[in-house]
Amino acid sequence: MSDGDTSTAGGDDFVRELVRNELSNGVVDRVITRFPPEPNGYLHIGHAKAITLDFGLAAEFGGRCNLRFDDTNPDTEDTEFVDAIIDDVRWLGYEPGEPLYASDYFEQLYRWAEHLIEQGLAYVDDQDADTISAQRGGYGKPGVESPFRDRTPEENLALFRAMRNGECAEGSRVLRARIDMQHENMQLRDPVMYRIRNEPHHRTGDTWHIYPTYDWAHGQSDAIEGVTHSLCTLEFDAHRPLYDWFLQHLPLTGDAPNQTEFARLELTHTVTSKRRLAGLVHDGIVDGWDDPRMPTLRGLRRRGYPAAAIRDFCSYIGVSRTNSRHQIELLEWFVRDHLNRDALRRMAVLRPLRLVITDWPDGHVDTVDVVNNPEDPAAGTRAVPFGGDLWIEQDDFRLDPPPKYFRLTPGREVRLRAAYLVTCTDADTDADGNVTTVYCTHDPGSRGGTAPDGRKVKSTMHWVSAAHALEGSAMLYDRLFNADVPGDATGDPMDDLNIASREILTGCRFEPALGDAAPGDVVQFERLGYFAHDPRTALLFHRTVGLRDEWARISARS
RNA sequence: UGGGGUGUGGUGUAAUUGGCAACACAGCAGAUUCUGGUUCUGUUAUUCGGGGUUCAAGUCCUCGCACCCCAACCA
Numbered sequence: 001m002s003d004g005d006t007s008t009a010g011g012d013d014f015v016r017e018l019v020r021n022e023l024s025n026g027v028v029d030r031v032i033t034r035f036p037p038e039p040n041g042y043l044h045i046g047h048a049k050a051i052t053l054d055f056g057l058a059a060e061f062g063g064r065c066n067l068r069f070d071d072t073n074p075d076t077e078d079t080e081f082v083d084a085i086i087d088d089v090r091w092l093g094y095e096p097g098e099p100l101y102a103s104d105y106f107e108q109l110y111r112w113a114e115h116l117i118e119q120g121l122a123y124v125d126d127q128d129a130d131t132i133s134a135q136r137g138g139y140g141k142p143g144v145e146s147p148f149r150d151r152t153p154e155e156n157l158a159l160f161r162a163m164r165n166g167e168c169a170e171g172s173r174v175l176r177a178r179i180d181m182q183h184e185n186m187q188l189r190d191p192v193m194y195r196i197r198n199e200p201h202h203r204t205g206d207t208w209h210i211y212p213t214y215d216w217a218h219g220q221s222d223a224i225e226g227v228t229h230s231l232c233t234l235e236f237d238a239h240r241p242l243y244d245w246f247l248q249h250l251p252l253t254g255d256a257p258n259q260t261e262f263a264r265l266e267l268t269h270t271v272t273s274k275r276r277l278a279g280l281v282h283d284g285i286v287d288g289w290d291d292p293r294m295p296t297l298r299g300l301r302r303r304g305y306p307a308a309a310i311r312d313f314c315s316y317i318g319v320s321r322t323n324s325r326h327q328i329e330l331l332e333w334f335v336r337d338h339l340n341r342d343a344l345r346r347m348a349v350l351r352p353l354r355l356v357i358t359d360w361p362d363g364h365v366d367t368v369d370v371v372n373n374p375e376d377p378a379a380g381t382r383a384v385p386f387g388g389d390l391w392i393e394q395d396d397f398r399l400d401p402p403p404k405y406f407r408l409t410p411g412r413e414v415r416l417r418a419a420y421l422v423t424c425t426d427a428d429t430d431a432d433g434n435v436t437t438v439y440c441t442h443d444p445g446s447r448g449g450t451a452p453d454g455r456k457v458k459s460t461m462h463w464v465s466a467a468h469a470l471e472g473s474a475m476l477y478d479r480l481f482n483a484d485v486p487g488d489a490t491g492d493p494m495d496d497l498n499i500a501s502r503e504i505l506t507g508c509r510f511e512p513a514l515g516d517a518a519p520g521d522v523v524q525f526e527r528l529g530y531f532a533h534d535p536r537t538a539l540l541f542h543r544t545v546g547l548r549d550e551w552a553r554i555s556a557r558s
Numbered sequence: 559u560g561g562g563g564u565g566u567g568g569u570g571u572a573a574u575u576g577g578c579a580a581c582a583c584a585g586c587a588g589a590u591u592c593u594g595g596u597u598c599u600g601u602u603a604u605u606c607g608g609g610g611u612u613c614a615a616g617u618c619c620u621c622g623c624a625c626c627c628c629a630a631c632c633a
Contacts, residue, residue, distance in 0.1 A: 040633085196631080213631070235626090322563095329583060527594080528593090
């Protein structure tokens with residue numbers, strides 16, 4: 001699926017090694033996985049890792065990966081998210097097939113719950129949440145048993161059916177597994193299996209008044225689907241004994257699924273918790289879930305990140321059980337790697353400075369051929385109009401050049417990309433000392449960019465003909481959070497918010513070919529970076545990622 | 559406080575399962591270049607700590623330490 005040759009340094013990660021062993025030992029005879037998002041938010045880069053693992057693993061071993069919505073909580077879930085999640089999975093490059101829903105298993109789950117009640121392994125508790133929580137005990141402190149723990153199966157069944165029929169108020173009762181209130185693992189101190197909710201469910205409407213909890217629904221859904229490998233993140237490690245307990249006490253046919261945990265993906269300068277991301281949106285810090293600064297799949301897509309780059313990144317970083325935080329620079333490296341190969345080059349002047357060629361024939365327009373992508377000869381060339389009145393980048397001219405500055409300065413000759421060699425003769429400044437116009441002469445023999453006598457210049461600069469320029473804007477993005485680990489110092493990520501994460505540039509000048517950019521196209525603005533054309537607004541470009549910039553490093557040092 | 563998990567350069571991931579600690583990103587230096595991009599070359603830097611077993615330990619034993627997770631009717 002991933003098209004780069006980007007496998008990790010060594011061989012299999014621990015999950016693949018496990019699967020390979022199970023297959024060769026005959027512990028399993030197939031590989032079925034599942035990706036189980038809850039439809040209460042948008043997918044982000046962390047999910048991309050899980051998707052790549054779940055779908056990638058299944059594909060590698062000739063199996064299948066189910067997209068299953070873990071829709072057991074009607075309070076927060078919505079079909080809006082279902083559609084967005086399916087769309088995002090497809091965009092990432094995986095075919096989810098017919099989506100499945102935990103809510104489709106509610107009836108089966110209910111029957112299994114009655115089975116556990118009949119076995120004396122589950123009971124209805126009439127206490128409220130606070131009481132149950134208090135009775136659970138603490139770390140190192142055993143819990144105490146509920147006074148309702150020893151109800152008879154008949155009584156429990158009657159009560160449970162009443163719960164199902166909507167005869168009980170929300171919060172008045174729960175169904176609990178009857179395991180061990182003294183267990184050292186808190187998860188096994190009689191966990192709640194069902195709670196009463198009168199909220200309508202996005203798929204089952206108001207047919208249910210009781211809803212299964214994650215622990216009760218997840219493993220059983222896996223079993224129903226024939227999942228062999230249920231991969232989840234590390235925080236569920238403590239739930240695994242409970243996952244297994246339910247499965248062991250049910251009349252299952254076939255092999256039970258197995259849960260394996262791995263470390264979630266964290267990135268520097270990034271938050272991925274649903275709550276934090278929602279906060280950014282609701283506080284208006286970003287424009288929405290698809291703001292290009294967001295680590296959501298929709299945000300990254302709008303930013304111009306190729307799906308293949310995200311896939312390559314995810315498979316390259318591999319999977320382990322070590323809590324870790326990857327540097328966002330690595331992700332950006334994969335983005336550049338793909339875009340360098342694929343993106344067409346265009347010339348754009350983001351902060352325009354006027355350049356006049358004093359010896360250019362009045363009104364004359366030349367048309368020069370410019371390579372579309374030096375990495376891909378098949379991309380061909382394009383014709384770009386050139387005249388005596390041009391826009392260049394403000395950064396490309398200095399009245400007083402600092403050391404190692406190779407660009408235009410009075411008396412120096414540089415190349416205007418694919419056009420002519422020009423020499424700066426003079427410059428105008430305004431009352432504040434800002435340069436307003438730069439004057440040059442040109443070498444008519446250097447058409448195409450090469451001097452007839454073979455002399456070299458230190459710098460090649462991009463340009464746009466003023467008479468032909470298109471005007472538009474660009475959004476320059478920086479990290480949303482300044483700190484590697486947002487909130488590391490104070491505990492609140494918002495303290496590390498980068499208030500200058502977006503710079504809006506208007507009055508940018510684009511070469512004519514940019515007028516043909518389709519919504520969503522990603523191009524390289526030569527010497528500046530990769531930019532994604534906005535899906536809705538023409539001639540608005542979002543900076544995907546800048547080019548590596550040696551001059552920026554040199555000038556920052558001094 | 560009890561239980562579980564994890565510790566390898568700045569970051570992340572490997573190490574033929576006891577045999578010369580490697581790969582990538584980042585950094586630094588240089589070469590090439592009509593993008594100060596790309597590409598290429600070189601280079602800096604690593605096994606959490608103490609003790610033990612062994613010819614040999616990142617790997618095995620032991621005692622510590624640090625960090626993460628667990629006491630929702632969230633997932």
